[in-house]
Structure formats: C-alpha cells, structure tokens
Amino acid sequence: MxxxxxxxxxxxxxxxxxxxxxxxxxxxxxxxxxxxxxxxxxxxxxxxxxxxxxxxxxxxxxxxxxxxxxxxxxxxxRLLSMDETLEVLEVAEAMTALATRSAAMHYHEDQHGELLRSTLAMVIEADVHDEPGMFSRARRHFYRALLTIGGNRELQRLFPAISMHIIHAQYQGRQLRSIRLADYRSIVDAIVRRDSVTAEKAGHDHVRHVRQIIMATPRRP
Missing domain, CATH: 1.10.10.10 (Winged helix-like DNA-binding domain superfamily/Winged helix DNA-binding domain)
Structure with a gap:
C-alpha cells in the first residue's frame, strides 16, 4: 500500500x-x-x-x-442489508423526484443549459470508457447540477446525506450503469422542456429501475 x-x-x-x-x-x-x-x-x-x-x-x-x-x-x-438498501432507496426516490421537479421548474436555458448538458456529457463519456470510478464522479456532478439548477437550499443540504454512495459502491455492474444513463437522458429531456410533471416522474422511475435491478441481483451467501 x-x-x-x-x-x-x-x-x-x-x-x-x-x-x-x-x-x-x-x-x-x-x-x-x-x-x-x-x-x-x-x-x-x-x-x-x-x-x-x-x-x-x-x-x-x-x-x-x-x-x-x-x-x-x-x-x-458500512455494508447494507437488503432491508436497509430498500429503506435508502425509498428516501432516495422521494428526494430525487423533488430534485428533478425543482430543476425543471427553475431551469433557464441561458443560465443552466451548458451546465446540464456538460454534466450529462461527462456521464456519457464515463460510460464509453467503462470505468466505474469515472462514472461515479460523473454521476455525482450530474446530481450536483440538478441541485444547483433547482436552487432548493434545504434539498442541497439533505441530498448528500442519503446513503446512496454506499449503494453505488455495493451494487455495481454494466446493467446499472446503462439504466442510469438512459434515465439521466430522460431527466435532462424533461428539464430542458421545463416539464416539471414529466421530470418528477422520471426521477421516480429512475430510482424504481435501480431498485428492480438490485432486487434481482443474487444475494451473497
């Protein structure tokens, strides 16, 4: 070492x-x-x-x-049990939906367009390189952009406290990265159209997709 x-x-x-x-x-x-x-x-x-x-x-x-x-x-x-993982995802779903809805409500192309698209481009590039650490950093920047655009200071304070970083470290794989990238594209599309209803649904759907994949993952003995 x-x-x-x-x-x-x-x-x-x-x-x-x-x-x-x-x-x-x-x-x-x-x-x-x-x-x-x-x-x-x-x-x-x-x-x-x-x-x-x-x-x-x-x-x-x-x-x-x-x-x-x-x-x-x-x-x-920390190593999460399945019950703990589902509890984290329950909270993450509500907060992610709030973050995406808030971002859509406050989005202005001249102020936020470059930030949002550049962070999505980082995720796409990381996926191409197929390097988990690079993808994790890009994902973190993506969510930071959503919180910045939304401007909700309380959400900015609380969101990093969700134990999603443990879930990201504990559950990895190409399938999860692929679904995240597809969902991030849907989220960005709704935000740039300032469609808060669709953006909120995309936030909910994203965490639900992650939950489905995790629950289908074989558990360690």
Missing part, C-alpha cells in the same frame, strides 16, 4: 478533512469496498496524517452512515 508523507504544518481540522474526503473518494473509485475493515495505523500512513485526525474523520463518517463503529471490532465501511 502506498503512503503519503505527513504534512506537519497542516491543522488538525485540515488533516481530518483529508482523511474524510480520501475515504469517500476511495470508496467511490473502488479502492475501498463495503464491509472492509479499517485500521487506524494504515489510514494514517495512507493519508499522511496522525491517528487523532483519522479518529475524527471516522467519527464524522460514522455520523454520515458511511462507517460502522463497534466497540469490540475495528471500524468498517
């Missing part, structure tokens, strides 16, 4: 933030996986920080639902 040199001039908050973002990035790009145990010493070496910064980042990620803490075992990346 590669390590980084510690930056002794960095503040504790900055060091903790480096670990926090690093774990999220490594989870998104497949270098960490749900269920993986985490060792403080290895994380400190990997991100070039002290163990206190690692502990602080782990506590923050636990509060966000990314890491499971157990007093008798080392921390682990």
């Amino acid at each position: 590669l390590t980084n040199d510690a930056n002794t001039g960095e503040t504790k908050a900055g060091s903790s933030q480096r670990v926090y973002r690093g774990i999220l990035r490594d989870l998104e790009e497949g270098r960490m996986v749900p269920g993986q145990r985490l060792a403080e010493t290895e994380l400190a070496a990997l991100y070039g920080v002290g163990r206190n910064a690692v502990r602080e980042a782990i506590q923050r990620l636990s509060g966000r639902g990314v890491i499971d803490l157990n007093p008798h075992r080392s921390p682990a990346i």
Whole structure:
C-alpha cells in the first residue's frame, strides 16, 4: 500500500478533512469496498496524517452512515442489508423526484443549459470508457447540477446525506450503469422542456429501475 508523507504544518481540522474526503473518494473509485475493515495505523500512513485526525474523520463518517463503529471490532465501511438498501432507496426516490421537479421548474436555458448538458456529457463519456470510478464522479456532478439548477437550499443540504454512495459502491455492474444513463437522458429531456410533471416522474422511475435491478441481483451467501 502506498503512503503519503505527513504534512506537519497542516491543522488538525485540515488533516481530518483529508482523511474524510480520501475515504469517500476511495470508496467511490473502488479502492475501498463495503464491509472492509479499517485500521487506524494504515489510514494514517495512507493519508499522511496522525491517528487523532483519522479518529475524527471516522467519527464524522460514522455520523454520515458511511462507517460502522463497534466497540469490540475495528471500524468498517458500512455494508447494507437488503432491508436497509430498500429503506435508502425509498428516501432516495422521494428526494430525487423533488430534485428533478425543482430543476425543471427553475431551469433557464441561458443560465443552466451548458451546465446540464456538460454534466450529462461527462456521464456519457464515463460510460464509453467503462470505468466505474469515472462514472461515479460523473454521476455525482450530474446530481450536483440538478441541485444547483433547482436552487432548493434545504434539498442541497439533505441530498448528500442519503446513503446512496454506499449503494453505488455495493451494487455495481454494466446493467446499472446503462439504466442510469438512459434515465439521466430522460431527466435532462424533461428539464430542458421545463416539464416539471414529466421530470418528477422520471426521477421516480429512475430510482424504481435501480431498485428492480438490485432486487434481482443474487444475494451473497
């Protein structure tokens, strides 16, 4: 495992933030996986920080639902049961539909056209390259664009807290990426037409499609 040199001039908050973002990035790009145990010493070496910064980042990620803490075992990346997955998707469906409807209601071509189309183009390019980490980053930018266009500050605050990043890491595959790309095209089409009813339906349909594929996925023994 590669390590980084510690930056002794960095503040504790900055060091903790480096670990926090690093774990999220490594989870998104497949270098960490749900269920993986985490060792403080290895994380400190990997991100070039002290163990206190690692502990602080782990506590923050636990509060966000990314890491499971157990007093008798080392921390682990959260692994969702099927029931937990369906609960997350239930919340995600409602919030995604709200995000797509809000984006359609507030969309203006001169203000938002380039942003929306460029983020969709990122998703298309990532799909062509068939690289999961690249697709995950593009998907994140796509949703960020929807939230920016919609302008709902409370939704912008709450949306990242949904545990979809765990679902994305836990359930991968070409079929899921293909359905996401097709659904994103439908969402964009409705938004640019400022058709909030169709955009809301497209948001609902997207999460339902993801749920159907996940439920059909063979479960691990």
